[in-house]
């Protein structure tokens with residue numbers, strides 16, 4: 492069973508370029524006492540600028556940006572299924588705001604619920620006062636308890652993209668290649684329309700541009716296939732001056748035993764799983780027969796010391812000029828951050844980002860990160876946040892926190908700040924050996 496596998500890996504030094512050395516970051520804590528924070532959004536609710544932060548246990552918290560006051564905005568705890576145990580991959584797994592959320596307050600959640608058996612449920616939710624109005628768009632039966640996906644996002648085409656895990660307990664099932672199954676797929680829906688299907692209302696419409704809509708062998712919702720368990724995807728907002736890259740969807744797809752990967756998601760593409768893992772063929776008969784196969788832009792081996800990928804944004808903020816246009820991702824087990832630079836030879840070169848030494852950080856940005864990285868958030872202006880926890884058994888603790896990435900001070904003279912935490916940064920334990928769970932997501 493995959494979830495029982497605990498891997499001991501000796502972390503090895505990965506190649507770090509000089510440009511990354513100069514791009515260290517400091518951390519400002521913006522929320523704590525959270526239960527596995529795993530997705531966030533930066534928006535406006537009732538004229539107040541807020542961060543919305545989803546906890547795996549079923550709550551979407553609202554954090555007022557100015558006052559830091561936190562309250563529950565959406566509470567699905569009574570509806571979802573999650574148990575208090577290690578390796579629990581059910582619960583509330585993600586959300587996305589409607590492109591017109593500020594006006595219509597509609598958001599979309601991805602959660603695991605039990606109706607005699609477990610389903611991945613995609614629903615539209617709107618809060619009116621204390622009342623939640625919910626419409627279920629899709630309920631997809633999941634065969635296992637792991638690899639449940641959980642990413643939702645809106646593309647620049649206005650459609651909702653859903654990233655469904657293959658739901659499998661082992662690598663031996665090929666649901667991701669099954670055109671009649673929604674598991675192991677990227678789906679695309681038009682949630683601003685509805686249609687009647689078999690005399691029942693369906694609260695979405697399949698976009699006419701979906702790649703397989705005219706082929707009755709396929710589920711029409713499928714936009715791309717051959718994905719294992721994409722954990723965190725993002726949409727590039729584009730180069731601020733030229734617009735280059737705008738709309739490109741990047742994902743981290745968690746691997747099995749061998750490789751993690753970063754993919755660019757395009758219409759009708761097949762990302763290979765479970766015939767191929769990263770760039771490694773697992774099925775000699777099938778690898779040469781994968782139609783419309785798209786290979787990862789980057790892979791890394793578990794021997795590099797990375798346990799499970801956490802995809803992040805294509806950085807378009809201004810605080811870290813050296814990261815402009817770079818793809819950012821992280822490692823669940825160690826909390827390390829990396830960037831990929833797209834160079835002229837069409838390769839993406841990886842380098843590591845490091846936490847600054849404390850004397851380079853301002854007094855409000857001296858936070859020490861938690862151990863496990865659950866997600867990388869993105870603010871409205873493209874700046875980044877880390878969603879982390881010290882304990883992944885979400886229901887038993889409130890060990891989660893969210894940090895804003897802040898650049899170092901220009902002047903690195905020692906700063907006197909009064910009492911602050913001095914915990915060491917576990918993410919810098921390069922060269923040491925420690926235990927972590929493989930493939931939590």
Ligand SMILES: [Ca+2]
Pocket residue numbers: 717744752762763764767768769787
């Ligand atoms: Ca793949």
